[in-house]
Amino acid sequence: MTRPAYVLMLAIGLATALAVSQAPLDRSTTASSVAAADEGGLSEKDFTATVADDSPVAAVVPRDEGTNASAAEPQKQLFTGQVVFLGEALKRRKVESYDEEIKDQVVLETDDGELIPIVPDWRGRAFYQDERLRNRKVELVGYRRPKVPYLEVLMVFVFDDNGERQYMDYWCDICSIPMYEIQPCICCQAPIRIRFQKKDLPDYLKRPSQ
Numbered sequence: 001m002t003r004p005a006y007v008l009m010l011a012i013g014l015a016t017a018l019a020v021s022q023a024p025l026d027r028s029t030t031a032s033s034v035a036a037a038d039e040g041g042l043s044e045k046d047f048t049a050t051v052a053d054d055s056p057v058a059a060v061v062p063r064d065e066g067t068n069a070s071a072a073e074p075q076k077q078l079f080t081g082q083v084v085f086l087g088e089a090l091k092r093r094k095v096e097s098y099d100e101e102i103k104d105q106v107v108l109e110t111d112d113g114e115l116i117p118i119v120p121d122w123r124g125r126a127f128y129q130d131e132r133l134r135n136r137k138v139e140l141v142g143y144r145r146p147k148v149p150y151l152e153v154l155m156v157f158v159f160d161d162n163g164e165r166q167y168m169d170y171w172c173d174i175c176s177i178p179m180y181e182i183q184p185c186i187c188c189q190a191p192i193r194i195r196f197q198k199k200d201l202p203d204y205l206k207r208p209s210q
């Protein structure tokens, strides 16, 4: 091999290696900066201006980075049931599993007994963090992408002891801003509290009986 040819091949090899090593990095950088910019991806304002009119302003709809099959925007739906730990729900169905691998996974156990795992994202993560949200009747607005079993939660409603529907989020009394997972206030760093507000479902999800 001549020297110029060798140098050329070396350069091509380097460029390829760089491209391969940087591609995933670029994607994750983009994803995390988007998340940081709007406090975790989708804002509820995108979906329900009437219900969550105090949510942070953002309009970034995550783009599918995987297959073309899920390129279409998923349809928001209402999911009802109780959020429980997967291991416990499986046990009730006589399915044995090792606790170590499964212990943190929560699922929505729907009214008709289906188990739908919840994505621990900006909205679904609270179900992993906060036991007050588990083992009680909930109504979740969210969606499932084609061929993906997970539920991506967008809005959380729980029912109180009187059977009243309450919209749930977290709130900083000092800064008057809502948040959606347990964390120090994103503004003043003080502890935040869980907040319940009596609210109806968004109009686009109301059933005839409601």
Ligand SMILES: [Zn+2]
Binding pocket: 172, 173, 174, 175, 176, 185, 186, 187, 188, 189, 190
């Ligand atoms: Zn604050």
